[in-house]
Amino acid sequence: xxxxxxxxxxxxxxxxxxxxxxxxxxxxxxxxxxxxxxxxxxxxxxxxxxxxxxxxxxxxxxxxxxxxxxxxxxxxxxxxxxxxxxxxxxxxxxxxxxxxxxxxxxxxxxxxxxxxxxxxxxxxxxxxxxxxxxxxxxxxxxxxxxxxxxxxxxxxxxxxxxxxxxxxxxxxxxxxxxxxxxxxxxxxxxxxxxxxxxxxxxxxxxxxxxxxxxxxxxxxxxxxxxxxxxxxxxxxxxxxxxxxxxxxxxxxxxxxxxxxxxxxxxxxxxxxxxxxxxxxxxxxxxxxxxxxxxxxxxxxxxxxxxxxxxxxxxxxxxxxxxxxxxxxxxxxxxxxxxxxxxxxxxxxxxxxxxxxxxxxxxxxxxxxxxxxxxxxxxxxxxxxxxxxxxxxxxxxxxxxxxxxxxxxxxxxxxxxxxxxxxxxxxxxxxxxxxxxxxxxxxxxxxxxxxxxxxxxxxxxxxxxxxxxxxxxxxxxxxxxxxxxxxxxxxxxxxxxxxxxxxxxx
Amino acid sequence: xxxxxxxxxxxxxxxxxxxxxxxxxxxxxxxxxxxxxxxxxxxxxxxxxxxxxxxxxxxxxxxxxxxxxxxxxxxxxxxxxxxxxxxxxxxxxxxxxxxxxxxxxxxxxxxxxxxxxxxxxxxxxxxxxxxxxxxxxxxxxxxxxxxxxxxxxxxxxxxxxxxxxxxxxxxxxxxxxxxxxxxxxxxxxxxxxxxxxxxxxxxxxxxxxxxxxxxxxxxxxxxxxxxxxxxxxxxxxxxxxxxxxxxxxxxx
Numbered sequence: 001x002x003x004x005x006x007x008x009x010x011x012x013x014x015x016x017x018x019x020x021x022x023x024x025x026x027x028x029x030x031x032x033x034x035x036x037x038x039x040x041x042x043x044x045x046x047x048x049x050x051x052x053x054x055x056x057x058x059x060x061x062x063x064x065x066x067x068x069x070x071x072x073x074x075x076x077x078x079x080x081x082x083x084x085x086x087x088x089x090x091x092x093x094x095x096x097x098x099x100x101x102x103x104x105x106x107x108x109x110x111x112x113x114x115x116x117x118x119x120x121x122x123x124x125x126x127x128x129x130x131x132x133x134x135x136x137x138x139x140x141x142x143x144x145x146x147x148x149x150x151x152x153x154x155x156x157x158x159x160x161x162x163x164x165x166x167x168x169x170x171x172x173x174x175x176x177x178x179x180x181x182x183x184x185x186x187x188x189x190x191x192x193x194x195x196x197x198x199x200x201x202x203x204x205x206x207x208x209x210x211x212x213x214x215x216x217x218x219x220x221x222x223x224x225x226x227x228x229x230x231x232x233x234x235x236x237x238x239x240x241x242x243x244x245x246x247x248x249x250x251x252x253x254x255x256x257x258x259x260x261x262x263x264x265x266x267x268x269x270x271x272x273x274x275x276x277x278x279x280x281x282x283x284x285x286x287x288x289x290x291x292x293x294x295x296x297x298x299x300x301x302x303x304x305x306x307x308x309x310x311x312x313x314x315x316x317x318x319x320x321x322x323x324x325x326x327x328x329x330x331x332x333x334x335x336x337x338x339x340x341x342x343x344x345x346x347x348x349x350x351x352x353x354x355x356x357x358x359x360x361x362x363x364x365x366x367x368x369x370x371x372x373x374x375x376x377x378x379x380x381x382x383x384x385x386x387x388x389x390x391x392x393x394x395x396x397x398x399x400x401x402x403x404x405x406x407x408x409x410x411x412x413x414x415x416x417x418x419x420x421x422x423x424x425x426x427x428x429x430x431x432x433x434x435x436x437x438x439x440x441x442x443x444x445x446x447x448x449x450x451x452x453x454x455x456x457x458x459x460x461x462x463x464x465x466x467x468x469x470x471x472x473x474x475x476x477x478x479x480x481x482x483x484x485x486x487x488x489x490x491x492x493x494x495x496x497x498x499x500x501x502x503x504x505x
Numbered sequence: 506x507x508x509x510x511x512x513x514x515x516x517x518x519x520x521x522x523x524x525x526x527x528x529x530x531x532x533x534x535x536x537x538x539x540x541x542x543x544x545x546x547x548x549x550x551x552x553x554x555x556x557x558x559x560x561x562x563x564x565x566x567x568x569x570x571x572x573x574x575x576x577x578x579x580x581x582x583x584x585x586x587x588x589x590x591x592x593x594x595x596x597x598x599x600x601x602x603x604x605x606x607x608x609x610x611x612x613x614x615x616x617x618x619x620x621x622x623x624x625x626x627x628x629x630x631x632x633x634x635x636x637x638x639x640x641x642x643x644x645x646x647x648x649x650x651x652x653x654x655x656x657x658x659x660x661x662x663x664x665x666x667x668x669x670x671x672x673x674x675x676x677x678x679x680x681x682x683x684x685x686x687x688x689x690x691x692x693x694x695x696x697x698x699x700x701x702x703x704x705x706x707x708x709x710x711x712x713x714x715x716x717x718x719x720x721x722x723x724x725x726x727x728x729x730x731x732x733x734x735x736x737x738x739x740x741x742x743x744x745x746x747x748x749x750x751x752x753x754x755x756x757x
Contacts, residue, residue: 179683186713195713
């Protein structure tokens with residue numbers, strides 16, 4: 001077995017140290033490691049270099065908290081053709097589509113090599129988003145249902161195409177790309193620190209903390225900056241508050257899906273003080289502007305601590321009253337149990353992360369496997385359920401809310417308020433390591449976020465890749481509907497609450 | 506049953522009785538105020554991630570471009586302050602440009618509101634929202650306008666799924682190229698008379714996405730914009746107050 005380069009979350013490596021192997025070896029080592037469910041694909045990217053198109057694949061070893069990296073180069077002039085890893089593991093399918101769309105690489109035996117997001121810089125400019133090649137089955141008894149890109153509610157655009165036999169869904173194909181704004185391209189064009197931070201916050205505006213933190217830690221690791229405990233704890237507070245706010249929103253929405261008005265109203269109302277606390281802290285209900293590389297403009301003061309503890313006490317009591325009620329309500333339990341059920345094996349094959357993995361018993365939580373910021377001290381143990389249905393997704397969210405409340409209280413107690421919060425880095429004194437690569441992983445409320453940054457020989461970022469948890473998790477929604485009633489689509493969709501813009505970038 | 510009432514009661518009265526009155530915390534970043542203090546203008550302008558700060562015989566901040574990151578106010582605290590004034594919606598694009606030395610309240614210019622807006626939509630109004638590259642934060646805030654706190658529906662204003670039932674279109678996002686056609690189809694499906702609202706910095710100017718080759722803002726070329734609602738994301742109070750002032754005979 002080829003020796004791979006070992007690294008960790010936020011530990012930069014020199015590009016020259018990453019072994020370059022022929023594609024057959026590349027294929028072999030990756031697929032060998034993935035035989036165990038302890039491993040998962042963190043990042044698989046391609047980018048143009050002087051020698052040719054370079055592929056870099058990072059495989060995370062979760063229990064050992066390490067990352068293995070291996071690379072392959074298709075030299076300039078050589079045919080852009082390799083065999084696909086998708087027949088072995090479905091998880092590769094989205095990555096390969098991304099690389100195919102951008103660089104025209106043919107992946108043999110990937111039978112689903114369609115445009116992923118119709119990015120502006122796609123090789124095939126003749127393909128247009130309104131002419132997507134949907135999977136088709138012909139038959140007199142079958143019909144198709146198309147929904148979107150514009151949906152009924154105030155949500156982002158995406159297209160769902162159901163192939164149905166009566167009420168039964170044979171296949172759901174999710175076509176995305178409508179939200180593509182060219183974020184990865186803009187990351188290279190707009191080079192000021194705060195421009196990139198603003199971009200990171202808008203990868204998915206509902207996960208502003210998660211993505212801004214992934215970006216900040218990528219910059220800090222390339223700049224060789226050690227972050228002190230105070231700022232690390234503040235970041236944990238921000239990330240856990242974001243999780244509580246969005247989990248409450250999802251639970252409220254799921255109550256609407258089951259026509260349970262009391263749950264919808266009360267859980268929705270509980271979200272308000274959660275995001276209003278962000279507003280008190282940093283002036284923005286979505287915490288935009290709060291997370292910056294190297295420091296923060298908004299220290300978490302003793303005064304904020306008192307306010308947060310008071311909010312937590314009040315919120316927890318009211319939350320528990322409604323949670324006890326709705327988690328045991330027969331109307332809720334009957335509507336959500338055994339609906340949209342998926343197995344651990346399926347989640348492992350599609351590379352599911354976060355809530356979507358944990359609800360089927362797959363332990364994927366980077367707070368535990370690749371700890372960052374202040375999580376080293378929390379010894380986080382992920383909440384998992386084996387049932388894999390909508391009710392399991394509800395339970396994961398419920399227990400994560402309780403976990404987050406516990407962490408917030410603990411961090412607020414142990415934080416040393418006398419040590420100052422540093423100011424954010426400025427462009428003038430920024431020096432990034434040259435010819436290096438870093439993986440920055442954070443655990444947003446949806447799951448694992450990975451930012452991959454590569455610098456050139458001047459220390460400028462020459463490749464920036466973003467992976468939102470939604471990239472894989474959308475496939476869970478598609479699988480949930482297979483062989484189920486089409487009327488179960490709305491609650492299944494709400495039970496995942498995935499990001500369109502995070503996928504489309 | 507009794508338990509349900511108990512749960513409801515524990516939440517107390519949630520709605521804001523007078524939606525024009527609540528105070529936001531002092532930290533909230535609303536309308537900026539720029540002093541006449543002499544500083545290095547170039548240095549201040551260079552801070553802004555979206556080129557919202559300009560020097561036009563004195564510093565100006567265009568809050569149609571501003572992402573409200575607040576960095577200018579931290580680096581030059583005596584020059585720029587963000588007040589907690591959330592009433593920043595306007596129908597006059599120029600009034601989003603804040604000038605130094607002027608304590609400039611942003612209002613809706615009643616003289617340029619199209620006649621049919623007040624006469625037809627003053628009592629009942631249905632809106633269709635389209636996100637074209639929006640990042641789901643303004644979308645969530647627009648959803649929040651009808652939650653139990655802000656309760657926009659009490660004014661006879663609500664969101665509808667079909668453009669055929671809508672009186673106006675609320676746009677979020679910088680308008681991705683891939684959404685341009687769907688947006689146009691949705692707009693065409695709304696019956697006349699109709700109006701257009703741009704919600705959030707991305708929609709008003711493109712924000713941080715300005716210059717992206719994946720954006721196509723030509724939809725706006727031949728449209729009259731009836732309301733600009735700044736914010737990143739839009740605050741529900743900014744939106745609710747703006748829409749009421751635009752359509753109602755209320756005093757601002």
